[in-house]
Amino acid sequence: MAFQKPTGTQDLLPGTVEIWQSVEETVRDLCRRFNYKEIRTPIFEQTELFKRGVGDTTDIVEKEMYTFVDKGNRSMTLRPENTAGVVRAYVENKLYGEPDLTKLYYIAPMFRYERPQAGRYRQFHQFGVEAFGAVDPSLDAEIVALGYQFMKEVGLSGVKVEINSVGNAASRAAYRQTLLDFLMPMKETLCKDCQSRMERNPLRVLDCKVDQDKFTAAPSILDSLDEECATHFTKVKGHLDAMGIDYEVNHRMVRGLDYYTHTAFEYKAQGIGAIDTVGGGGRYNGLVADIGGPEQPGIGFGIGMERIALLLEKQEVAIKQAPPLDVYLVALGEKAEQETTKILHNLRVNGLSGEKDYQGRKMKAMMKSADRMKARYAAILGDDELERGEIALKDLQAGEQQFVKIEQLVDALKSAK
Numbered sequence: 001m002a003f004q005k006p007t008g009t010q011d012l013l014p015g016t017v018e019i020w021q022s023v024e025e026t027v028r029d030l031c032r033r034f035n036y037k038e039i040r041t042p043i044f045e046q047t048e049l050f051k052r053g054v055g056d057t058t059d060i061v062e063k064e065m066y067t068f069v070d071k072g073n074r075s076m077t078l079r080p081e082n083t084a085g086v087v088r089a090y091v092e093n094k095l096y097g098e099p100d101l102t103k104l105y106y107i108a109p110m111f112r113y114e115r116p117q118a119g120r121y122r123q124f125h126q127f128g129v130e131a132f133g134a135v136d137p138s139l140d141a142e143i144v145a146l147g148y149q150f151m152k153e154v155g156l157s158g159v160k161v162e163i164n165s166v167g168n169a170a171s172r173a174a175y176r177q178t179l180l181d182f183l184m185p186m187k188e189t190l191c192k193d194c195q196s197r198m199e200r201n202p203l204r205v206l207d208c209k210v211d212q213d214k215f216t217a218a219p220s221i222l223d224s225l226d227e228e229c230a231t232h233f234t235k236v237k238g239h240l241d242a243m244g245i246d247y248e249v250n251h252r253m254v255r256g257l258d259y260y261t262h263t264a265f266e267y268k269a270q271g272i273g274a275i276d277t278v279g280g281g282g283r284y285n286g287l288v289a290d291i292g293g294p295e296q297p298g299i300g301f302g303i304g305m306e307r308i309a310l311l312l313e314k315q316e317v318a319i320k321q322a323p324p325l326d327v328y329l330v331a332l333g334e335k336a337e338q339e340t341t342k343i344l345h346n347l348r349v350n351g352l353s354g355e356k357d358y359q360g361r362k363m364k365a366m367m368k369s370a371d372r373m374k375a376r377y378a379a380i381l382g383d384d385e386l387e388r389g390e391i392a393l394k395d396l397q398a399g400e401q402q403f404v405k406i407e408q409l410v411d412a413l414k415s416a417k
Contacts, residue, residue, distance in 0.1 A: 008122025053084030091293035130300035141239030175224035220251035279303030328370035333383035
């Protein structure tokens, strides 16, 4: 019986995983500069957390979650997104008691049962940030800027930022009726999902991918914002302008999750098939309280790592390569073979990268292996050299060779870097 990876998953093999490592390195450096600290939460949580946090009327909860009953007869779900889990951790660990803003980031796998396509998998990974404890519009702008800067620093071009305000509860209540008045005459022409959403959450009709062309004349939620929401949105735009972030206002963007308030935004880029959204987020001022914590505002985003990797490939962005192997040890003779194990270990514990042959091959095959691994040097040890306490060090680029004392090999390699 031949086993294969599950549908909607992928193996990240050497040669590809280096792209991910480079992107993750950018994430960690950028978050350090923006003063966001890493958080790691469980891959599975209580199902009710996602129903309450993500929203019962979302496609995620209705159609896409991987839910199972554990041996304690509890309903558990593999996380379909990470904001709810981070909020749960924030509440459970009482991070709201800290005097300063809580600013967190993660790089983690998520799970949704949906139709696989370019850049979309059933197990996928997100880089995300979450910030708690302030309603300041400059924090909204900082979050948008962080994600935009990330895409610039990994080398992507043609990335757009779209922003909107989805207001507060009062604004959405006013807009709900205005939107229903627009949608009702066309109800019978809409897809079944839209017809169902009209009764439960009509704002989510605007997020439909099937009937999007029918909503070009839809009323704008921006016209229903109260003074507080309108002022907040104006200030967010002002901060983005001050930072030189290029954005467009898309009044039909509502995002796919129910917890958003005020600012909502998406990052878009061409090159990944029918889907052009590579990430997005927004403010969620009521979510902490909904999950059992105090009234604390929050804002964050999630960016799909698979989509970033695909765009990097499509745009032929040169990825920073890992440094080459420092040295490949070639042993000629039984005594030399025993000694190379000791020498190689000493090199590694002193910060150098090294490799040796484990297959009993001849010298020619070992030198070819050194070339394939792009080693900078080959260190060749025979029984005669071992008796003299020396090792031949060959520069594989220049072709030059010298003999050095075995105890001086570490210093010789370090000085050659």
